Amino acid sequence: MSIRIAQIDKTYGRTRALEPIDLDIHDGELIGLLGPSGSGKTTLLRIVAGLEQADGGTIHFGERDVTHVHVRERRIGFVFQHYALFRHMSVFDNVAFGLHALPRAQRPSSGEIRTRVMQLLEMVKLSDFAARYPAQLSGGQQQRVALARALALKPDVLLLDEPFGALDAKVRQELRRWLRHLHEELHFTSLFVTHDQEEALELSDRVVVMSNGRVEQIATPDVLYRQPANRFVFEFLGEVNRLEGDVEDELLTCGNARVAVPEVGDGRHELLLRPHEIRLAEHANDRAHLPVTVTAIVPVGAEVRLELEADWLGEPWQAAVSHADFDRLAITRGKRLFAIPSQLHRFDTARPQTLAPSF
Amino acid sequence: MIASTLRMGRQRRVLPGFGLSLGVSLTFISLILLLPLTSLVGQLAQLSASQYWFLITDPRIVASYGVTLMAAVIAALFNAVFGLLMAWVLVRYEFPGKRLVDALMDLPFALPTAVAGVTLATLYSSSGWVGQLLEPLGISVAYTWVGIALAMAFTSIPFVVRTVQPVLEDLPAEVDEAAITLGAKDAHAFRRVILPHLWPALVTGTGLAFVRSLGEFGAVIFIAGGKPYETEITSLMIFVKLQEYDYAGASAVASIVLATSLALLLAINLWQGRFIKRLHGGRG
Amino acid sequence: MVRIGDAPRVKRLLIGIALALTALFLVLPLVAIFAQALMRGIDVYWHNLSDSYTVAAIGLTLLVTLLTVPVNLIFGVFLAWLVTRFEFPGRRLLQTLIDIPFAVSPVVAGLVYLLLYGRNGWLGGWLDSHDIQIMFAWPGIVLATIFVTCPFVARELIPLMQAQGAREEEAAVTLGASGWTIFRRVTLPKIRHALLYGVILTNARAVGEFGAVSVVAGAIRGQTNTLPLQVEQLYQDYNTVGAFTSASLLALLALLTLAAKAALEWRAARRETAT
Numbered sequence: 072m073s074i075r076i077a078q079i080d081k082t083y084g085r086t087r088a089l090e091p092i093d094l095d096i097h098d099g100e101l102i103g104l105l106g107p108s109g110s111g112k113t114t115l116l117r118i119v120a121g122l123e124q125a126d127g128g129t130i131h132f133g134e135r136d137v138t139h140v141h142v143r144e145r146r147i148g149f150v151f152q153h154y155a156l157f158r159h160m161s162v163f164d165n166v167a168f169g170l171h172a173l174p175r176a177q178r179p180s181s182g183e184i185r186t187r188v189m190q191l192l193e194m195v196k197l198s199d200f201a202a203r204y205p206a207q208l209s210g211g212q213q214q215r216v217a218l219a220r221a222l223a224l225k226p227d228v229l230l231l232d233e234p235f236g237a238l239d240a241k242v243r244q245e246l247r248r249w250l251r252h253l254h255e256e257l258h259f260t261s262l263f264v265t266h267d268q269e270e271a272l273e274l275s276d277r278v279v280v281m282s283n284g285r286v287e288q289i290a291t292p293d294v295l296y297r298q299p300a301n302r303f304v305f306e307f308l309g310e311v312n313r314l315e316g317d318v319e320d321e322l323l324t325c326g327n328a329r330v331a332v333p334e335v336g337d338g339r340h341e342l343l344l345r346p347h348e349i350r351l352a353e354h355a356n357d358r359a360h361l362p363v364t365v366t367a368i369v370p371v372g373a374e375v376r377l378e379l380e381a382d383w384l385g386e387p388w389q390a391a392v393s394h395a396d397f398d399r400l401a402i403t404r405g406k407r408l409f410a411i412p413s414q415l416h417r418f419d420t421a422r423p424q425t426l427a428p429s430f
Numbered sequence: 431m432i433a434s435t436l437r438m439g440r441q442r443r444v445l446p447g448f449g450l451s452l453g454v455s456l457t458f459i460s461l462i463l464l465l466p467l468t469s470l471v472g473q474l475a476q477l478s479a480s481q482y483w484f485l486i487t488d489p490r491i492v493a494s495y496g497v498t499l500m501a502a503v504i505a506a507l508f509n510a511v512f513g514l515l516m517a518w519v520l521v522r523y524e525f526p527g528k529r530l531v532d533a534l535m536d537l538p539f540a541l542p543t544a545v546a547g548v549t550l551a552t553l554y555s556s557s558g559w560v561g562q563l564l565e566p567l568g569i570s571v572a573y574t575w576v577g578i579a580l581a582m583a584f585t586s587i588p589f590v591v592r593t594v595q596p597v598l599e600d601l602p603a604e605v606d607e608a609a610i611t612l613g614a615k616d617a618h619a620f621r622r623v624i625l626p627h628l629w630p631a632l633v634t635g636t637g638l639a640f641v642r643s644l645g646e647f648g649a650v651i652f653i654a655g656g657k658p659y660e661t662e663i664t665s666l667m668i669f670v671k672l673q674e675y676d677y678a679g680a681s682a683v684a685s686i687v688l689a690t691s692l693a694l695l696l697a698i699n700l701w702q703g704r705f706i707k708r709l710h711g712g713r714g
Numbered sequence: 715m716v717r718i719g720d721a722p723r724v725k726r727l728l729i730g731i732a733l734a735l736t737a738l739f740l741v742l743p744l745v746a747i748f749a750q751a752l753m754r755g756i757d758v759y760w761h762n763l764s765d766s767y768t769v770a771a772i773g774l775t776l777l778v779t780l781l782t783v784p785v786n787l788i789f790g791v792f793l794a795w796l797v798t799r800f801e802f803p804g805r806r807l808l809q810t811l812i813d814i815p816f817a818v819s820p821v822v823a824g825l826v827y828l829l830l831y832g833r834n835g836w837l838g839g840w841l842d843s844h845d846i847q848i849m850f851a852w853p854g855i856v857l858a859t860i861f862v863t864c865p866f867v868a869r870e871l872i873p874l875m876q877a878q879g880a881r882e883e884e885a886a887v888t889l890g891a892s893g894w895t896i897f898r899r900v901t902l903p904k905i906r907h908a909l910l911y912g913v914i915l916t917n918a919r920a921v922g923e924f925g926a927v928s929v930v931a932g933a934i935r936g937q938t939n940t941l942p943l944q945v946e947q948l949y950q951d952y953n954t955v956g957a958f959t960s961a962s963l964l965a966l967l968a969l970l971t972l973a974a975k976a977a978l979e980w981r982a983a984r985r986e987t988a989t
Contacts, residue, residue, distance in 0.1 A: 120611060121716065122607055122610075122611070122715070122716050123715065123716075141716075142607075142610050142611055142716050143610055143611075143613050143614070143615070144613075147611060148611070149607070149608070149611040151604045151607070151608055152604075153602070153604065155602065155604035155605055155607065155608035156608075157605070157608070157609075157622075157623055157626075158627075159626040159627065159629075160626075168609070168612050168614070168622070169612035169613055169614075171622075172609075172612055172613050172614035172615070172618050172619075172622075173613065220608075220612065221611075221612075223612075224612065224613060443800055444880075444884055444887055445799050445800070445880060445883050445884065445887060445893075445896070446887070446892070446893035446896070447795060447799075447893045447897075448796070448799075448800050448802075450792070450893075451792040451793070451795045451796035451800075452796055452800075452802075454788070454789065454792040454793075455789070455792050455793045455796050455808065458789045458792075458793075458864075459808070459811055459812070462857070462860055462861055462864060463811060463812075463814055463815070463861065463864070464811075465830060466823075466826035466827050466829070466830045466861065467814075467826055469826055469829040469830040469835060469836055470822075470825070470826045470829060472829075472836060473829050512735060512739075515728065515731065515732055515735075516732055516735075516736070518719070518728065519728055519729055519732040520732075522717065522719060522720075523725055523728070523729055525729050525733075527733075529976070531732075531733070531736050532976075533972045533973070533975070533976040534736060534740045534741070534972070535740075536971075536972055536975060537740050537744065537968060537972060538740075539915075539918070539919075540918045540922075540967075540968035540969075540971040540972055540975075541922070541964070541965060541968040542921065542922025542923070542924060542941075542942045542945075542964045542968070543922065543924050543925070543942075544922070544924040544942040544943075544945050544946050544961075545747065545922070545942065545945060545961040545964045545965060545968075546743065547924075548945060548946070548949045548957055548958070548961060549743045549746050549747050549750075549958075549961065550743060551949075552746060552750060552954065552958075553742065553743060553746050559742070559746065560738075560742070583739075584739060584743075587739070587740070603715070603717065606716070606717045606718045607716060607717075609718065610716055610717075610718065616718050616719050616721070616724065619718045620718055620719065623718075624718060641817055644819070645817070645818065645819025645820065645821075645822070646819075647819060647820055647821045647924070647925035648820070648924035648925050648928075648942070652946075652949065665819050665820075665821040665822075665925065666821075668819075668821050668822065668825060669821050669928070669929065672825060672828065672929060677828075677829065677832075677834065680825055681825065681829065684819075684821075684822045684825050684826075687819050687822055688818060688819075688822050691817040691818060691819065692814070692817055694817075695813065695816075695817045699810075
């Protein structure tokens with residue numbers, strides 16, 4: 072079922088929680104709402120659910136206008152941040168709750184309910200836990216019960232509020248992959264909220280980046296990372312290093328550091344680059360002279376993270392180099408090297424600009 | 431036990447004042463609580479079993495048990511409903527005067543029971559403000575068990591409200607929302623989701639209100655009227671026996687009242703402990 | 715926000731019932747007390763109030779309260795310190811014992827004191843021979859009142875001190891503070907409100923205790939009548955206006971208690987939202 076959000080806005084007292092927002096979600100899409108706290112992402116999700124009422128705008132599920140439909144009749148499944156399982160009910164009763172709550176005429180027989188619930192528990196791999204109480208389950212298991220409960224009524228859309236927020240890193244990874252597969256298998260339309268960019272990029276077909284109640288960019292993870300619409304998106308999606316200096320004749324100078332910046336006009340400019348966009352070398356080349364000192368070394372997985380300091384830098388840079396480069400350059404703390412950017416990003420123009428000169 | 435207690439304390443105590451606070455507490459509890467209570471045991475020890483049985487099964491006393499129990503049950507049930515309603519309204523809704531109503535809930539604890547007693551007796555007597563409205567309807571409250579239940583209910587109002595209120599306040603909004611997103615109607619969601627959360631507090635509060643009602647004296651005697659076999663409560667019987675210098679009889683009946691209250695209090699605590707354990711993952 | 719029972723119709727109905735019942739069961743009695751007391755006008759009210767027996771009853775009530783509150787305050791603080799700052803066998807038992815006065819019928823409370831100190835009681839004979847009178851005199855009233863009100867301060871302090879833990883006191887010990895300094899400078903500021911609240915409750919109950927006191931007082935007019943006993947006696951004498959005059963004083967005190975409690979809670983809530 073597709074979702075069409077048109078001109079939805081919301082104000083709490085004097086705070087504008089949502090500027091008028093438009094968003095089209097296709098049938099079967101998995102969409103991540105990404106943003107820092109206070110960006111309005113949860114408000115938007117709750118408005119789609121019907122848990123909050125928008126001040127203006129419309130929401131359609133397919134052709135059905137649900138703007139004024141009560142949450143009870145909206146046919147949504149909602150997975151709460153802390154799952155909100157009913158702790159006095161067994162896993163089975165939790166999943167069966169929605170079916171039992173149906174009006175008598177629509178309610179399946181208790182045999183049918185039983186079959187349906189066991190199917191769902193099978194799907195979330197919790198068949199053996201039907202008689203347990205929520206307090207006896209791990210966080211990941213509770214999360215799966217919450218999902219089974221939300222899917223029991225075959226909702227038109229599935230909404231998830233920070234679905235993995237309360238879990239530790241490893242369980243989170245597993246669950247993410249599992250949810251991705253489940254989504255591909257069942258093909259429901261879903262919308263989830265997260266503040267974790269990795270989660271959003273890994274899980275979503277498209278990501279909606281939000282800040283201050285506005286949509287900053289809607290794009291596939293790939294496009295989002297490569298072509299951020301603005302500085303906020305760029306900064307929010309990963310670590311950022313800053314370089315500020317005076318440009319004259321397409322050369323940026325900052326203390327004793329110099330770097331060629333093609334197509335940048337004269338004046339003071341700020342350029343940004345990601346840790347993996349920094350290469351380290353023993354010598355400067357004719358287009359980049361950026362002397363740095365290694366002050367911290369943190370090996371993380373496939374790469375080594377380095378902290379770089381220099382007189383001409385306000386705050387230290389973060390760089391990521393491969394283990395091969397790390398060994399080749401024999402990097403130790405205190406080692407003096409030269410940074411060579413592979414790309415520089417510029418957001419002070421009307422349209423963001425990526426400088427990829429051949430250094 | 432005290433010696434070993436002292437030794438244990440000394441071994442790991444970091445903070446000062448263990449000996450002093452233990453000394454003060456034990457002295458106080460012994461002198462103020464335990465010594466007087468042992469005097470009751472001492473008094474009872476002078477009675478033979480058959481004498482004791484005779485005293486506690488006197489028909490007039492037995493009738494008072496019935497009156498007290500029935501009125502206390504009704505008062506507790508009334509408070510279960512009224513307390514739940516008040517807690518719900520005070521936590522979930524906003525309305526003008528809410529803070530005042532909230533503060534008023536504690537009035538029965540702050541108002542001396544004798545004052546409550548004479549006031550209720552005056553209000554509900556056949557010439558009182560409320561009594562004269564009820565009389566044409568054939569309802570008499572003063573000098574009947576209805577009045578006793580009313581007085582008991584009044585003095586124990588805060589128990590249910592004040593035990594349920596904090597639990598309801600702490601109930602996350604998500605619980606409501608989860609039930610609603612699953613399509614549950616108000617009544618269904620309240621019965622199946624909200625009420626089970628409130629249940630331990632509700633039962634505890636009702637239980638405490640019941641225990642309090644069983645022992646209530648000041649508020650009840652004025653409205654009860656003291657008709658033998660009909661409107662005499664057990665506390666009053668103890669009082670009457672004392673006025674007749676029948677210490678043995680008073681003690682025998684008091685022991686029944688005391689044992690019942692303590693047993694109930696213990697039962698409430700045990701039950702509460704077990705219930706809480708289940709919700710927080712004991713079972714299995 | 716969507717919540718259970720937030721449909722306007724349901725809301726109005728429930729608030730309506732709640733307010734009606736509150737008016738009937740709580741407001742009406744309160745109004746009745748003052749209406750009855752002032753039935754014959756303010757002059758009669760003053761006259762009743764300055765009646766010598768009433769004045770004596772006020773005096774005795776004040777005396778009982780002034781003795782009871784400090785005793786229970788000190789005991790409550792020591793007991794709370796003991797059970798929340800130390801682990802020792804019998805700790806739970808001690809906490810259970812302190813609840814007894816809540817469960818015991820006040821008449822039974824009076825009775826056990828009568829059995830202990832009365833003429834035929836265990837200590838009564840000895841006291842009698844030394845010409846010390848406890849029963850049917852003010853010391854008995856004070857003792858019975860202490861019994862009935864002893865849990866209040868401790869019950870307010872224990873959960874709070876348990877939740878606060880002993881970290882700060884332990885820090886003070888490592889800094890070399892003495893016991894009294896720790897209590898005064900570290901603990902007391904943290905428990906001030908609970909302590910005050912406990913005192914307010916103790917005070918309200920001490921002033922108003924009826925059942926226990928009526929057993930041990932013997933109701934000698936002008937000597938062993940506290941205000942609640944005075945209310946009873948005047949009421950039994952069919953002096954309704956007189957009874958409600960004394961009752962109105964007690965009701966006024968109850969209202970002050972409620973106001974003080976609400977103010978304390980309001981301040982606590984405001985501080986919570988401020989941080």
